[in-house]
Amino acid sequence: MLEVQNVERRFGGLIAVNDVSMKVAEGEIVALIGPNGAGKTTLFNVIAGVLPPNRGTVSYQGRSITGLGSARISHLGLARTFQIPQLFTSMTALETATIGALSRTRSISEAREIAAQVLEVVGLSDRQHDRCTTLTISGKKRLEIARALATRPKMILLDEVMAGLNLPEVHRLLDLIRKLREDGMTILLVEHNIEAVLNVADRIVVLDQGQKIADGPPREVLTEKRVVSAYLGDDYVLA
Amino acid sequence: MKCTWLDWHRLDFVGAGILLLIAVGLPLAMEDRFFLNLLFLVFLYAGLASAWNLLGGYAGQFSLGHTAFFGIGAYSSTILYTFSGVSPWLGLCVGVVLSLTLAFLISYPVFRLRGVFFAMATIAMGETVRIVLLWSREKVGLPYGISINFEPGFLNMIFSNTRGYAWLGGAFMLLTTAICYLMTRSRAGFYLKALRDNEDAAQAVGIDLRRYKLTAFLLSAGLTSVGGTLMAQYVLYIEPATVFNITISIDLALMTILGGIGTIFGPLIGAAITLPLQEFLKDWLGPFGAGAHLVVYALILIGIVMLLPEGVMGLLRKLRPESRGQRHA
Numbered sequence: 332m333l334e335v336q337n338v339e340r341r342f343g344g345l346i347a348v349n350d351v352s353m354k355v356a357e358g359e360i361v362a363l364i365g366p367n368g369a370g371k372t373t374l375f376n377v378i379a380g381v382l383p384p385n386r387g388t389v390s391y392q393g394r395s396i397t398g399l400g401s402a403r404i405s406h407l408g409l410a411r412t413f414q415i416p417q418l419f420t421s422m423t424a425l426e427t428a429t430i431g432a433l434s435r436t437r438s439i440s441e442a443r444e445i446a447a448q449v450l451e452v453v454g455l456s457d458r459q460h461d462r463c464t465t466l467t468i469s470g471k472k473r474l475e476i477a478r479a480l481a482t483r484p485k486m487i488l489l490d491e492v493m494a495g496l497n498l499p500e501v502h503r504l505l506d507l508i509r510k511l512r513e514d515g516m517t518i519l520l521v522e523h524n525i526e527a528v529l530n531v532a533d534r535i536v537v538l539d540q541g542q543k544i545a546d547g548p549p550r551e552v553l554t555e556k557r558v559v560s561a562y563l564g565d566d567y568v569l570a
Numbered sequence: 571m572k573c574t575w576l577d578w579h580r581l582d583f584v585g586a587g588i589l590l591l592i593a594v595g596l597p598l599a600m601e602d603r604f605f606l607n608l609l610f611l612v613f614l615y616a617g618l619a620s621a622w623n624l625l626g627g628y629a630g631q632f633s634l635g636h637t638a639f640f641g642i643g644a645y646s647s648t649i650l651y652t653f654s655g656v657s658p659w660l661g662l663c664v665g666v667v668l669s670l671t672l673a674f675l676i677s678y679p680v681f682r683l684r685g686v687f688f689a690m691a692t693i694a695m696g697e698t699v700r701i702v703l704l705w706s707r708e709k710v711g712l713p714y715g716i717s718i719n720f721e722p723g724f725l726n727m728i729f730s731n732t733r734g735y736a737w738l739g740g741a742f743m744l745l746t747t748a749i750c751y752l753m754t755r756s757r758a759g760f761y762l763k764a765l766r767d768n769e770d771a772a773q774a775v776g777i778d779l780r781r782y783k784l785t786a787f788l789l790s791a792g793l794t795s796v797g798g799t800l801m802a803q804y805v806l807y808i809e810p811a812t813v814f815n816i817t818i819s820i821d822l823a824l825m826t827i828l829g830g831i832g833t834i835f836g837p838l839i840g841a842a843i844t845l846p847l848q849e850f851l852k853d854w855l856g857p858f859g860a861g862a863h864l865v866v867y868a869l870i871l872i873g874i875v876m877l878l879p880e881g882v883m884g885l886l887r888k889l890r891p892e893s894r895g896q897r898h899a
Contacts, residue, residue, distance in 0.1 A: 379774070381770075400773070401773045401774050402773045402774075402776050402777060402778050402779070403776075405773075405774060405775055405776035406776045410774075410775075411774050413770070413771065413774070417768050417770050417771035417774070418767075418768065418771065419763065419764050419767035419768055419771065419772075420767050420768070421763065421766075421767050421832075422763070422764075422767065426760075429760065430760055430761070430764045430772075430775055430777075431775045433757050433760055433761065433775075434775055434776035434777075437756075437757050439755070439756075439757065439760070442757075478771075478775060479774075479775075481775075482775055482776060
């Protein structure tokens with residue numbers, strides 16, 4: 332479904348993402364993890380079309396989306412959320428989701444119906460007429476997901492959706508992610524919270540200092556020597 | 571712009587009815603030329619401020635260069651009418667085409683800028699148009715000021731009765747308000763609010779920023795140009811120092827902010843407050859020395875903005891917070 336090939340992205344002399352390739356199959360939940368500064372967010376932004384790569388290609392459903400720009404990528408059915416919620420501050424939750432739905436229909440009333448549906452899915456129906464700035468962090472993150480879902484994507488990119496949430500909130504969000512997958516959604520998560528990811532991801536890709544150091548099922552990946560040393564330092568690697 | 575007519579609220583009909591009544595009925599109810607003149611100016615500026623609001627309010631692109639389109643509108647019709655006898659109605663269309671062309675060309679550099687930088691670039695645009703006019707005036711032998719001969723007639727867009735101008739202004743106000751209204755009820759209007767609130771998020775849900783900003787800019791520039799033509803036909807005399815004066819841009823922004831930026835009625839209310847206030851202060855404080863009324867006018871404006879940071883419409887919204895599903899937790 333999504334294929335990243337030999338992507339390199341530099342900022343001046345710094346190579347943030349260095350020759351990374353990865354794939355996400357249809358219906359799969361893949362988590363992209365790594366310590367701070369590993370290049371996760373940069374890679375995410377390259378995939379979402381915010382940053383063009385210096386080298387390499389990104390393709391979605393068999394067609395190249397390299398450097399296409401986030402608006403057109405969204406129209407192709409690849410949606411995203413933001414790590415720090417980027418909401419339409421003057422709008423209510425319903426209006427925010429309506430903006431997403433308008434990319435599939437010109438009719439305001441139809442878009443509003445779609446918006447109400449996706450708010451139901453993420454569990455925000457009771458707050459739909461509240462200004463989005465009054466929502467809790469968890470609410471804002473779920474509204475981000477609702478707005479992305481309203482564009483009717485086939486795949487969704489989630490940028491650290493669990494960051495800043497407490498345990499019950501994390502569990503609700505994991506339930507939501509599983510539910511989305513049951514409905515046929517393909518999901519790529521960028522995550523810091525390894526424990527949460529273990530429970531939901533089919534596969535984990537680990538980045539460290541811009542390079543891919545592991546790719547495989549969660550339990551296997553997390554026992555790999557290079558992954559443990561990247562996160563905890565060499566002292567913790569079991570002999 | 572496709573609209574969902576089923577979405578009309580009953581309140582919208584009430585608002586449209588009141589506006590129609592004001593635009594058509596108020597000129598009929600007035601006899602005094604002073605008030606009819608004032609009414610024309612209020613209508614004209616209400617329309618101009620609404621046009622500014624399309625770009626500055628809904629799209630959040632704070633332009634201070636609208637003087638350029640106003641002046642182009644005034645000059646296009648006046649030059650064509652006084653030197654070639656072309657009807658100002660046709661001149662108005664020529665002005666609109668020129669303004670749209672300028673807006674389209676200038677959009678490429680200015681839409682790369684955000685916030686204050688956008689405002690500064692638009693000021694530069696306005697000044698450039700004025701300076702180019704002053705420079706080319708000498709080359710083609712155009713007089714500094716141009717007087718329009720007083721030959722009343724609908725085709726000449728000149729009226730012997732001030733009431734005719736009041737209606738003309740009223741029609742202009744209705745036109746711009748209707749366009750603003752249709753905008754807010756269409757996808758374009760929703761998208762403009764979205765990109766004003768957050769450009770990154772707007773792009774992420776597939777909004778083509780340039781396309782929608784440009785739509786707002788073109789509509790805004792074209793309508794401002796129409797207003798320029800109307801003003802020239804009313805004053806019957808134009809010169810660069812007045813029709814290309816940057817205070818026009820500032821006044822439009824001021825009225826809109828005062829009434830309520832990004833709302834349909836805000837610009838109308840703003841124009842209806844500031845222009846009469848200025849006139850009456852001039853009348854009352856005239857004996858106290860030149861400029862005394864401006865000092866008091868400025869103090870009153872500062873007071874209003876401090877008390878009502880969201881304009882008069884913001885106050886009205888606060889007075890009925892539970893209506894229209896606008897619940898703020």
